[in-house]
Amino acid sequence: MNNLSRFSISRHPIPHHARIYVAGHRGLVGAALLHHLEHAGFENLLVRTHSQLDLTQQVAVRNFFAIEQPEYVLIAAAKVGGIQANDSYPADFIRDNLQIQTNLIEAAYCTGVKKLLFLGSSCIYPKLAPQPMREEALLTGPLEPTNEWYAIAKIAGIKMCQAYRKQFGFNAISAMPTNLYGPGDNFNLDNSHVLPALIRKFHEAKMQGLPTVTVWGTGTPRREFLHVDDLASALWFLMGHYDSSEIINIGVGEDVSIRELAEMVKQVVGYTGDLVFDTEKPDGTPRKLLDVSRLHQLGWKAQIPLLEGIETTYRWFLDNQGDYRQ
DSSP states (O other): OOOGGGSBOOOOOOOTTSEEEEETTTSHHHHHHHHHHHHTTOOEEEOOOTTTOOTTOHHHHHHHHHHHOOSEEEEOOOOOOOHHHHHHOHHHHHHHHHHHHHHHHHHHHHTTOSEEEEEOOGGGSOTTOOSSBOGGGTTSSOOOGGGHHHHHHHHHHHHHHHHHHHHHOOOEEEEEEOEEEOTTOBOOTTTOOHHHHHHHHHHHHHHHTOSEEEEESOSOOEEOEEEHHHHHHHHHHHHHHOBOSSOEEESOSOOEEHHHHHHHHHHHHTOOSEEEEETTSOOOSSEEOBOOHHHHHHTOOOOOOHHHHHHHHHHHHHHTTTTSBO
């Protein structure tokens, strides 16, 4: 059911002097959010690095909220990674994410935060959910085994937001973005997502004159990719236009196969060798495409085409080879 009539839709702009806390401002999403808010003229943005505030520590988080008194909170902080990282460190992914989100949501409620946005992930949906995946698919089937630890933590965060709204009237919303990419991404081949990993693989193969580049899996799985600047725009749009316990998807509404994605990256990088698909490696979920009709009905749509987004991401990679997360 995508009928928005049952949702409370707010269209009250948040004042530019409001105290806004962006949790995880050094990550891909948090950095884009911070840039978006700075560009929009917000004056009281609260940020802390991990060394300044360990979000897994409950007392430290409570003290930060008590002292700084943020009015609006956007939770972009999380332990994230690709298939290999999720499969290799399941305990880290479920423990750290549960601690981070629980501490933040509880502290926000206890200190009277006016509105909180919790960032989930499209991996919360069942592995074989009907495509495109509607919000109602949540908890209707088994998860993808390679990232179920992260997914279960995110589902717990969604349910915590819903529970605090139901029991206490706390204004918490939850948004589910599709696969993200963009400037500032993680290009570490051991724990990055597929698109930045491909950019680095093709670039290094080009520089070294390698005849082939190997891609995990069969190349047939289909994925949707959203530029992180589009996500930042969507999240802030929701802060001003959406008030409901129901989760809401954020995506572009289109997908490509991994083979098609690899060909696009190859083109952008200018690599002239051949592709090799390692079919011994896992494919993951066969298809992940979000139904974004609910968000479109609210009035927001993605603006950055995939090829253009890959080009800007590759330019950032070239300009920041000494700084990017390796």
